[in-house]
Amino acid sequence: MVGLGSSSHEVMASLVDVSKIYANGSCGLDRVNLTIYKGDFLFVTGASGAGKSTLLKMLYGAEKPTTGTVEVQGTIVNSLTGAKLAHLRRRMGVVFQDYQLIPKRTVEENIAVVLKAQGFDRAEVRKRIAPTLQMVGLASKEKCFPEELSGGEQQRVSIARAIVHEPPLLLADEPTGNLDVHNAWMILQILKKLNHLGVTVVVTCHNEQLIKTFAKRVVRVEAGIMRELTPAL
């Protein structure tokens, strides 16, 4: 693990000459080159439809590049499917704008599902849930169902689920997109705290104000073309 909150020169993930052309001919990404270092807190910004989510999806293997190479933690993601892709995803956490919580499961169960799906035993699952919920400020909500929580709380559950297995890489796709300023601020504080604990964080966000307040490193995507706004350390 890298030093607290600081980037190293060890590469966590990289995109080399990555392009994505969809079946209808539209361009999602155009020859993108990006290196993410261990310990980075990287913001990916740009207008809606610019290609931010596509870039993130490439990193967790939900989209395949048309050309170029995507590498995460030493594994080429391009052609991964099935169990191999599942094993790579165990080394990362993903947070979504729409939270993606399972409606009929309690907060505790929503978080436990990650650990159980990865083969952790019951004792280990129990041991990990309470501190994770405490970390996102939801210690008293473990028995609640998602519908009983506010948007901000649901997003915090989503973060808890993404970090409970202690992944070295956290990908957050517009985690503040559906939240008011107060909740958005709280979410970014949690992500910052995680980064301080050594987690590499990649966040897509279109709110320039928030980015200015938190950013260490920012890249902008416009019509599939990526530009570095602040240089990597």
Added chain:
Amino acid sequence: MIRRFTTQSDYLLREALIGLWRGGWMNWAAISTLTALLFLLGLGLQVSTQLDGALAKLGSQLEISVYLQPKVRAIALEPKLRSLPDVLQVQSIPKEVAWEALQKELGVQGDISESLGGNPLVDTLRVQVARPTVVAHLAQQIQSLQGVESVNYGSEAAERLGSLQKALGWAALTLASILGISTVAVITTTIRLIVLSRRKEIEVLQLVGATPLRIAIPFVLEGFALGLLGTGFAWGLLLVTGSFVEQKRQEFLPFLAPEPIHLPLGLILLGTGTGLGVIGSLLAVRSALREN
């Protein structure tokens, strides 16, 4: 290794149970559909077996009477008849025995054969046949044997029984096929609905690093459990119906032998029910995994 196995089994079984518990009415839709179709399938098979048994019993009572030429003795022809295919039993009736029985039946006092110029009867053989469908053919075969004067059998009844049995066999096969196809279609659609309602869960599991096998197994176990429950209910209904039919049989058709519902039918239904549940789940979850 053992701990890993128990942890995995514990997780998969719990997931399957939670799925069943929270599946709500859709589980009941699947179970009731399976129950209804398995019940009809079981009923079809049971009725077919019952009629088959009854017809076989009637058929076995069919016999061919073989009348020999005056100087030929039954005992000489008996081994030949025994060696023919589909012959169950052969009974020789010497003309002396038949004559004596006839006189007794007619109430004749003393021996009247002298006044008739001797015993007018011939030796007879009674041949019991295994299947009604072969009676006519066998009778022809016997007729062509040397020493046989004539043969007599209930040709029309035998042929009718044979063709009825054949028609029933086809009807049972057609019914079983139609019900089988319907069951596969209905159960796959129902379980697909269950999977669709949990599509989000599948999507989340994929994103958090669950392997496709780990996602699929709880659904397959659920399908198995649904099949098991469906079979249980269908079996119960069949037993109730069976005892009702048995009561009516004793009232209206006491001459027919009872045909209880046997365990093999239960095993056929169990295999079909759980098999359909598992296949339906696999098909449904496979397409959901592909979609995500």
